[in-house]
Amino acid sequence: MKLLFLLIALIASSCLRSPYEENLLDYFPPAAGDVTSSNFSAPNGSDMMIVTIHGGIFQERLETGHFSLSQGTTEILLNVPLRDSDNRVIFSFAADELLGGSGYQLVVRRDGLKEAASRVTVQVVESGIWSLVANSDSVFGRAAIRNISYGNGRFVAVADEGRMAHSDDGRIWTAIQPGHGGMQSKFTETIRGIAWGDRRYIAVGHGARMAASDNGLSWNGWTESIFAGQSVLAITYGGGRFVAGGDLGRMMYMQDGGNWTGVHESRFGALSIFALTWGNPGGQTVYVAAGQNGQLSWSNDAINWTYEDSNFGGSHIRGLAWGNDYFVAVGDSGKIARSPNGIDWQIVTSSFDSSGVLSVSFGSGVFIAVGHNGKMAKSVDGETWDPIPPGTEGNQFAADWQIQAVGYGGGRFIAAGHEYSPDGANRIVSSFQAPVAVKPPADMESETFNSLLGDNILIVTLTGGTFSGNASPDHFTVQSGVGTAGIPAGEINGFIADRSDTRLFIRLNTSVSANGSGQKITAAAGAFDLRPSGITVNTIKTLDWQVADSNPFDTSNISAFAHNGQTTGSVFVAVGAGKIARSTDGITWTEITGTEKEKWANGNYVYFRDIAYGNGRFVAVGYWEQSPDNDNAGWGVWAVSDNGSTWNLTDRPISQSGETGISPQVFAIAHNGQNGASSRFIAAGQGGRSAYSIDGSSWTPVRVNGFNYLDNQYHFEDVTALAFGDGIFVAVGTNGKVAWSDNGTSWTWAADALL
Numbered sequence: 001m002k003l004l005f006l007l008i009a010l011i012a013s014s015c016l017r018s019p020y021e022e023n024l025l026d027y028f029p030p031a032a033g034d035v036t037s038s039n040f041s042a043p044n045g046s047d048m049m050i051v052t053i054h055g056g057i058f059q060e061r062l063e064t065g066h067f068s069l070s071q072g073t074t075e076i077l078l079n080v081p082l083r084d085s086d087n088r089v090i091f092s093f094a095a096d097e098l099l100g101g102s103g104y105q106l107v108v109r110r111d112g113l114k115e116a117a118s119r120v121t122v123q124v125v126e127s128g129i130w131s132l133v134a135n136s137d138s139v140f141g142r143a144a145i146r147n148i149s150y151g152n153g154r155f156v157a158v159a160d161e162g163r164m165a166h167s168d169d170g171r172i173w174t175a176i177q178p179g180h181g182g183m184q185s186k187f188t189e190t191i192r193g194i195a196w197g198d199r200r201y202i203a204v205g206h207g208a209r210m211a212a213s214d215n216g217l218s219w220n221g222w223t224e225s226i227f228a229g230q231s232v233l234a235i236t237y238g239g240g241r242f243v244a245g246g247d248l249g250r251m252m253y254m255q256d257g258g259n260w261t262g263v264h265e266s267r268f269g270a271l272s273i274f275a276l277t278w279g280n281p282g283g284q285t286v287y288v289a290a291g292q293n294g295q296l297s298w299s300n301d302a303i304n305w306t307y308e309d310s311n312f313g314g315s316h317i318r319g320l321a322w323g324n325d326y327f328v329a330v331g332d333s334g335k336i337a338r339s340p341n342g343i344d345w346q347i348v349t350s351s352f353d354s355s356g357v358l359s360v361s362f363g364s365g366v367f368i369a370v371g372h373n374g375k376m377a378k379s380v381d382g383e384t385w386d387p388i389p390p391g392t393e394g395n396q397f398a399a400d401w402q403i404q405a406v407g408y409g410g411g412r413f414i415a416a417g418h419e420y421s422p423d424g425a426n427r428i429v430s431s432f433q434a435p436v437a438v439k440p441p442a443d444m445e446s447e448t449f450n451s452l453l454g455d456n457i458l459i460v461t462l463t464g465g466t467f468s469g470n471a472s473p474d475h476f477t478v479q480s481g482v483g484t485a486g487i488p489a490g491e492i493n494g495f496i497a498d499r500s501d502t503r504l505f506i507r508l509n510t511s512v513s514a515n516g517s518g519q520k521i522t523a524a525a526g527a528f529d530l531r532p533s534g535i536t537v538n539t540i541k542t543l544d545w546q547v548a549d550s551n552p553f554d555t556s557n558i559s560a561f562a563h564n565g566q567t568t569g570s571v572f573v574a575v576g577a578g579k580i581a582r583s584t585d586g587i588t589w590t591e592i593t594g595t596e597k598e599k600w601a602n603g604n605y606v607y608f609r610d611i612a613y614g615n616g617r618f619v620a621v622g623y624w625e626q627s628p629d630n631d632n633a634g635w636g637v638w639a640v641s642d643n644g645s646t647w648n649l650t651d652r653p654i655s656q657s658g659e660t661g662i663s664p665q666v667f668a669i670a671h672n673g674q675n676g677a678s679s680r681f682i683a684a685g686q687g688g689r690s691a692y693s694i695d696g697s698s699w700t701p702v703r704v705n706g707f708n709y710l711d712n713q714y715h716f717e718d719v720t721a722l723a724f725g726d727g728i729f730v731a732v733g734t735n736g737k738v739a740w741s742d743n744g745t746s747w748t749w750a751a752d753a754l755l
Contacts, residue, residue, distance in 0.1 A: 014452050035113070035120045037106040042124040044100040048434040049091040049124050050084075050411045053108060056117025057086045067091075067113025071104050082364060082411075085153060087117075090364065090411040092434035098124065127434035130388075130415070131171075132396045132427065139165045139175045140426045145416035147359075150409025151196025156216040157405070157416060157428070158194045158203055162187030166216040170414045170430040176217070186211040187220025193244075193276075198257060204232035204244055216403025226252045238278025239285035243302045245273030251289065253302040267297035267307040276330075279342065281320030282463055282534055286342040290317035290329055298342040311337055311347050319369070323362030324531065327467075328382040330357035330369050338382035351377045351387035363408030364433040365530075370403035370415050381531075396429045408433075444523050445479065446535035451486035451516040455539035458492065458506040460521070465532025466501040475527035479520045482649045486516015486539070502532075512539065552581045552591035559622075562613040564644075573644040575608035575620045580643040596647050599639075606637050610722075614671030615679035617642045619696040623665035623685075636666040636685060640696045650697050652697060664689050670722035681745040682729050684719035690731070692744035704731050704739050705747040 020698045023249040032100045035053065051067070059066070062081055069076040076097065089355035106122050141498035143160040145419045150156075162178030176185045185191070189206040208227035211219040224232065230644045237243075244260075245251040249268025252260045266273065266289060274291035289305070290296040294312030297305040310317060310329060317331040327339045334352035339345045350357070357371040367379045374390040374397035388395050396705040397403055403417035419425045446460070460476065473492045480489035487508070497507040521537055558576040570585045580592040610620035620639045638650040666685040674680065677694065684690035688707020720733040731739045731747070739752040 033110050035108045036116045036119045037122045038365075039102065040104050040106075040122050040124065041102040042098045042100055042104055043126065045126045046098045046100070046124045046479065047093045048127040048411065048432050049093070049098075049106075049122060050088065050432075051081070051091065051106060051108070052088045052121050052123075053113070054087070054119050054121070055117040055119035056113050056153055058083060058089060058112050059112050062089065062112055066109045068107040068109065069104065071101070076104075084409075084411055087153065087409060092127070107733070119266055120296075121330075124673045125432045127432045130395050130429045130431040132429055133173065139163075139173045141273055142424065142425075142426065144418040145405050145426060145428070146190065146192050147194050148361075148405050148407030148416060149194040149196050149201060150407055150412050151201060152199070152215070153410065154216045155407065155409055155414055156196075156201055156203075156213075157407075158185075158191035158192055158205070159426075160190045162189055162191060162205075164191065164203070164219075170410065170412050173428070176219070180221065181219060186219045189367050192231065193235040195235045195237045195242065197242060198240075202235055202237075202244075202409050202597075204235045204246070206231045208232060210244075224252070224260060226250070226260055229249070233272060233274055233291075234276045234289075236276040236278050236287070238287070238374075239280075239302075241302050241574040243274055243276055243278070243287055243289075245291075247272050249273060249307075263303060263305065265305060267305045268292075268295050271295045274318055274322040277320035277322050279327055281325060281327075281341045288320055288322075288327055288329075288339075288342045290320055290331075290465055292316055294331070296329070296345070308343050308345065310345050318356070318358045319360040321360045321367060323367060324365060324381060326382040328360055328362075328367055328369075330360045330371070332356045334371075336360075336369065336382075336385065346383075348369070348383045349385070351375070358404050359406045360607045361406045361408045361413065363413060364411065366433055368406050368408070368413050368415070368433075370406045370417070373399045374401040374403065374417070376403065376415065396427060401427065426649065443525060444532070444535060446521045446523065446537045448483060448518045448520055449537035450541065451512045451519070451539040452541070453486075453513070453515055454511050455486075455541045456508050456511040457497065457540045457542050458487070458494070458508060459538040459540065460504045460523070461536045461538070462502045462505065462528075462532035463534035463536070465528055467499065467504060468527055468529045471499070471504060471527040472496060475524040476506070477522045477524075479522055482520045483518025484516050486512045486514060486519060487733045492506075496619055507542075509543075517713040537686070538729060544588070546662070548583075548586070550590075552589055553577075553579055559608055560610045562618055564613050564618070571644045573611060573613075573618050573620070573641070575611045575622070578605050580608065580620065580639075581645075592645065592647065596645070599647055599649060608637070608639075608725045609665075609667045609685075610669045612669045612671045614673065614679060614681060615675050615695055617696050619667045619669055619671075619681055619683070619693075620647075621666035621683050621685075622645075634662050638666065638683070638699070650699065665718075667718060667720050668722040668731070670724045672724050672729070680744055682722055682724075682731075684722060684731055686718050688717055688733075690719065690744070690747070700745075702745055702747070704741075705749045707737050707739065708730075 033509040052417035064078050067078050081091045083089050108120050108256050140163050143163045145157050145159045148157045157165050162185050162207045165173040167173045178185050178188050187209050191203050191205040194203040200212050208224045208229050210224050211221035215218045221309045227250050232244050233246040235244040237634050242254045248270050249266045251263040254260045271292040273289050276289050279286050287302050293314050294310045296310035296460045297307050299305045309506040315335050317329050319330045321328050327342050329337045334350045334354050336350045337345045337347045352375050355375050356370040360369040369377050376388040377385040379385045390398050397417050400420045401417045406415045414430050416428045429480045437574050447656050473494050476492045478487050478489045494506045494508040498505040556577040561574050564571045572586050574581045583589045583591045607624045608620050611620040622637045639647045641647045664686050666683055669683040672680045681693045681696050688704040690704045691701045693699040717735050718733050719731045723730050728740050728742045739747045
């Protein structure tokens, strides 16, 4: 917990962010500069750009400003890319945005990098066109390819006869021969499934054989006793767990690299499990298993499973996938079904007619399904399917081919098939897929919400989708006749006060006039870039900011504020360049002048840098300067007051013992919020000097470890800010230094504080 607080304090000292932003660790300053590609060409019809960095990692949250694309002197506008992996992103373009030709150059800005990259490469392609991989027969022989997985920038395909192959681009494949030797697959019989997760591949197959690899090249194999010799036919990874299933309804799971644990009841009885997948509808972990005779079950933990009716009517389910907030199941007799939660399944119209569907995969916002008679189809929502007949869009499979596997990775789909004949050939095809933004087919309504008298901010939050940059209050309507009105029915009058990809803050023109409950809003389709699975609404009340009636600081800098925490007898104190001011309401301010000011000014110009309140008094710290325009600062200043009006100096607790010419200026102060003997003020500043006090008057000097006095030429590592929380003080300062202490008497330097 202390480390967590250190990280939070570190971020707060280095950047100012909206309090509503999440994943703040993604915004640590990268230790990288801009990276520029070599010049590249864009073929006519290109609509997709794949950007790969080498030796680095992209930020988790990317923006258009992280990239710059140009052709000569012409700047080309970019959309927000799809982050495919740590080192690869994918951009999509409208048909007329890239006009072909050469001389293109891409710059990846340092703000888009979490870790430094040595170079960047760019590939520009036309998506949706399937192209043949020529050497599949030489890699797999006549063994049918059963499954394809992608992870760590690499495809791995598995097949009959214990054969495997790997590819970094989906086109050039390298064989891994069957057998149990050093660089062999560790299989001699059919390999039925493969999945990537927890930084490794796991392959499963006949005879309860399994094998694992962290790179897809070298494998370690074993026979899994839980399956008692029965075939393992399917495997998936998600929610921190691998889950495998197979013959006789056997199932097991493994978490965090531990041992496999058998599932007591998969709800399959003696029926086989052919397919497994994982999804997160509504932010909940859901595993789905399906297989023989249309049997289907689901689980939130991979341990306890519940049977559900798949509506397949006895037809086998061969494949499962999750994407765009829907599960999709495919199987025999051309059947396809979808579900928003893994529980409620709806059979949809299929373009496969009666031809069996053998596999389905999701990527770049699109499902691809493949099956018998060379048939393929695509869908963005799992409900409406567009056929890709043999011979169209580059479909290289004729009607006498069976397409048994499809997988996605690195911006492209890979499909593999086998020719119907005793000596049938293998074929692998590849198709890039530009990211597809999925908009809802119709307006969407929110969950019910309540509001309170005086609320004036509407917070609209999405689950599983993103708002359009053009989203406005005009896209939202309060439903009439629903619940007890707090916000009047009709359009929402207001403006966007703040926004993120998944949350809008709408400031209402008129505050809520009465308590309301059970209301709903409707959001128009144009409000979204990606369809959400749910919309929640909250209302809050915010106060209006107003300019203070009087400002004694005029144009002088204000460094810090403190409040005494009282409602009756409320006192605010502001400190800054040469001044202290006091207010009882935060609106009307009075400067401390005359004899009180002379107590701490003493004829010099004082720059107060910070102030804290605790144990019944204010303590302000800073330093003297010879004049406002002279940066030659002198001794530190420590001033205390019980009421913000009457001030007294304390003795300077930080000495310059043995360090000639050093002026111990004080930059920061914090209090632990306790009273009496438990009270603790901490103040610190130049050269890591610090002191602690119970009452703010009597101080004991210490040094903050890690902050160094560098030499005798006024070179120091200073503490510039202090904070208290979670039972510890945290000090941050120059040269990226961070230290912490639970009592202020001894300090621990956070040597790995990432700054």
